[in-house]
Amino acid sequence: ARKEVIVAGGVYESPKLLMLSGIGPEKELAQFGIKTAVESPHVGQNLIDHPIVPHAFRLKDGLGLDDHLLRAGPQKEGAVTAYQRDRSGPLGSGLLELVGFPRIDDRLNKIKEYVKAKQENGGKDPFGPARIKAGVCEAAIGRPSRRPVHQHQLSREQS
Numbered sequence: 001a002r003k004e005v006i007v008a009g010g011v012y013e014s015p016k017l018l019m020l021s022g023i024g025p026e027k028e029l030a031q032f033g034i035k036t037a038v039e040s041p042h043v044g045q046n047l048i049d050h051p052i053v054p055h056a057f058r059l060k061d062g063l064g065l066d067d068h069l070l071r072a073g074p075q076k077e078g079a080v081t082a083y084q085r086d087r088s089g090p091l092g093s094g095l096l097e098l099v100g101f102p103r104i105d106d107r108l109n110k111i112k113e114y115v116k117a118k119q120e121n122g123g124k125d126p127f128g129p130a131r132i133k134a135g136v137c138e139a140a141i142g143r144p145s146r147r148p149v150h151q152h153q154l155s156r157e158q159s
Contacts, residue, residue, distance in 0.1 A: 024038075025039075
C-alpha cells in the first residue's frame, strides 16, 4: 500500500496480524523468528476495560457445538478429525461467534430508551448481569491505575 492499510481484525486478531507481519515488540517477535519491520512496543498491549457478554444457544438436536465437544460418538470423532487434519469443521470456529461489547461510559445516559430501561431495571444497568437469566459475563478490566490486565502474546501455534 502506498498510503495506508486499515487493519480491522478485532481486538485480538488485529495485534496478532500486525505481530505476525513484523510490526510489534521486537523482543517478542525475535522469540518466534519474525523479522521486525516496525518496532512498535505497544502492539498487543494495553487492552483495558473491555467487558464482553458471550451468548450461547441450544439449537435443534445435533446442531449445537456442545454436541461436537461433549458427546462421544461419530459427530465428535468427525469434528476432531477435521480439526486435526486442516483446522476445519465445527471445532475450527472461534467459539464466540456472537459477543456483545457493552458501552461503559456516561454517553448512554443521554439516550432516552436507555434511561427508561435503566429505571425499569431498578436503577441498574439493563445490559448488566441483573437482566441475564442464564449465561456468562466475562471481562478483561484494567486495574484502578488503568494498567492493562491483558496482553496479546503470540504462541507457537500462531507463528
